[in-house]
Amino acid sequence: MIGSVVINVSDVHRAAAFWGAALDYQPLREIGDDDDFVILVPRLGVGQRISINLGETTPGDHPHVHLDLYAGNAADQATEAERLVGLGAQRVNWDRYPEGEHDFVVLADTEGNRFCIIDTGEPT
Secondary structure, eight states: OOOOEEEEESOHHHHHHHHHHHHTEEESSOOOTTOSEEEEEETTSOSOOEEEEEOSSOOOSSOSOOEEEEESSHHHHHHHHHHHHHHTOEEOOOTTOOTTOOSEEEEEOTTSOEEEEEEOSSOO
């Protein structure tokens, strides 16, 4: 069983605020000023835990592990991308889109960690 997915960051509070708002998650416990990690859990109680940990390295240009957020269709995907950009995400000029395929959009969180929004082609 996976306990949590870990995201290393340089600013725990900023990243926890971004991912909390992006995913509708909340801290498992109150975050202290000196905390070097926080575990986020779904507000509705169903879903994977996310651990935001203080790290000393920066994310690579083509990370091996990232989060995929699902959107039902292209319109939902575009709406979600705009919402996340409004929260502080940045669009990534991704050089590895398969030719003719654009069912995913690559963004970076407030720390530069890449993640995707996937058009699942299903109504939401």
